[in-house]
Amino acid sequence: SQQGEEDPQALSIQEGENATMNCSYKTSINNLQWYRQNSGRGLVHLILIRSNEREKHSGRLRVTLDTSKKSSSLLITASRAADTASYFCATEFMNRDDKIIFGKGTRLHILP
Amino acid sequence: DVKVTQSSRYLVKRTGEKVFLECVQDMDHENMFWYRQDPGLGLRLIYFSYDVKMKEKGDIPEGYSVSREKKERFSLILESASTNQTSMYLCASSLPQLPGELFFGEGSRLTVL
Numbered sequence: 001s002q003q004g005e006e007d008p009q010a011l012s013i014q015e016g017e018n019a020t021m022n023c024s025y026k027t028s029i030n031n032l033q034w035y036r037q038n039s040g041r042g043l044v045h046l047i048l049i050r051s052n053e054r055e056k057h058s059g060r061l062r063v064t065l066d067t068s069k070k071s072s073s074l075l076i077t078a079s080r081a082a083d084t085a086s087y088f089c090a091t092e093f094m095n096r097d098d099k100i101i102f103g104k105g106t107r108l109h110i111l112p
Numbered sequence: 113d114v115k116v117t118q119s120s121r122y123l124v125k126r127t128g129e130k131v132f133l134e135c136v137q138d139m140d141h142e143n144m145f146w147y148r149q150d151p152g153l154g155l156r157l158i159y160f161s162y163d164v165k166m167k168e169k170g171d172i173p174e175g176y177s178v179s180r181e182k183k184e185r186f187s188l189i190l191e192s193a194s195t196n197q198t199s200m201y202l203c204a205s206s207l208p209q210l211p212g213e214l215f216f217g218e219g220s221r222l223t224v225l
Binding site: 033035040041042043044045048088090092099100101102103104105 | 116145147152153154155156157160170171202204212213214215216217218219221
């Protein structure tokens with residue numbers, strides 16, 4: 001399967017701490033995106049990083065991409081209760097008819 | 113803001129029924145997608161469309177068909193619903209250029225009894 005794999009599957013941290021989620025994939029990509037999904041809702045786009053970029057920031061989010069290791073990480077700094085959600089990486093593979101393939105997600109729970 | 117609207121948030125159907133899931137987007141996006149989401153399996157692509165009357169199979173098209181008669185509307189059809197099609201169905205749209213940020217609807221949770 002070319003599906004990306006998030007790690008860990010689930011993560012619980014205290015409010016205020018940083019949360020790090022990882023995504024690994026198997027074949028070359030055009031870009032990688034991260035999405036958030038609140039329980040029972042649709043997905044919301046967070047950030048996109050292109051294959052020629054190594055790091056990107058958006059507010060409290062920091063995404064890195066290591067194409068040599070075929071992996072990406074999403075860091076959420078100073079976590080808040082509202083960050084409780086599932087987080088998915090989505091990869092746009094080269095030569096895959098521009099399909100976007102999602103991983104299984106990381107469930108993040110922020111403890112008060 | 114882009115709005116992707118799925119007509120039904122919750123549906124309960126019986127085995128063998130024909131089911132229509134409707135999706136409408138209001139931002140003139142060329143690309144539209146249908147995914148299903150199941151615990152432990154993540155999102156899996158069922159069908160997608162890059163233009164009116166055009167459709168392409170995704171990774172799990174069996175048991176499904178789609179219709180794209182108008183640019184803003186992409187319908188997912190279950191010709192004869194089965195219990196293994198109980199799932200959350202998510203519609204998304206995007207502009208045609210790469211990279212493609214997806215805009216999702218709120219989802220339709222289908223239960224087939």
